[in-house]
Amino acid sequence: MTANRYAFLQEKLNFPELNFKIVEEEGKLSIFDSLRKKYLILTPEEWVRQHMIAFLIQFRDYPKSLFSLEKGVQYNQLQKRFDILIRNRKGNPFLLMECKAPNVLLSQKTVEQICVYNKSLNAQFLGITNGIKHLFLAFDKKTGNYVQIADIPKFNCINK
Numbered sequence: 408m409t410a411n412r413y414a415f416l417q418e419k420l421n422f423p424e425l426n427f428k429i430v431e432e433e434g435k436l437s438i439f440d441s442l443r444k445k446y447l448i449l450t451p452e453e454w455v456r457q458h459m460i461a462f463l464i465q466f467r468d469y470p471k472s473l474f475s476l477e478k479g480v481q482y483n484q485l486q487k488r489f490d491i492l493i494r495n496r497k498g499n500p501f502l503l504m505e506c507k508a509p510n511v512l513l514s515q516k517t518v519e520q521i522c523v524y525n526k527s528l529n530a531q532f533l534g535i536t537n538g539i540k541h542l543f544l545a546f547d548k549k550t551g552n553y554v555q556i557a558d559i560p561k562f563n564c565i566n567k
Contacts, residue, residue: 415451420538451508455538500530
């Protein structure tokens with residue numbers, strides 16, 4: 408394993424201790440995606456995405472069956488691809504997450520990116536993470552704006 412190529416694995420992410428199945432084949436690392444039931448090439452962004460998925464399932468009670476991962480979404484003439492979308496029990500978009508590599512700073516551009524994706528989806532909550540910093544937003548129906556919230560609520564608190 409090339410040390411520099413996988414240096415992101417040594418960086419401490421802001422998640423509880425989580426365990427993953429990682430294998431090396433032909434000099435490349437792959438991580439097992441428990442939702443898609445297959446190994447995926449381990450990139451810095453995938454490392455963060457797998458942490459967020461495991462965190463939402465194990466610590467926030469999000470049902471595995473309501474996740475959609477890396478699906479296309481169209482906005483105007485642009486074809487985009489979101490990282491994680493969780494639907495509520497009625498099938499409506501609930502939480503849209505954008506995952507970045509740990510070395511990518513969360514910026515206004517990142518917020519704008521997920522807001523563009525959400526124009527087609529209309530999720531109630533948005534989240535952005537680079538694994539170290541997490542930013543969560545809730546849509547305020549009264550003002551039509553997003554407001555920052557301290558944390559994402561547990562799924563079962565909102566979707567009974």
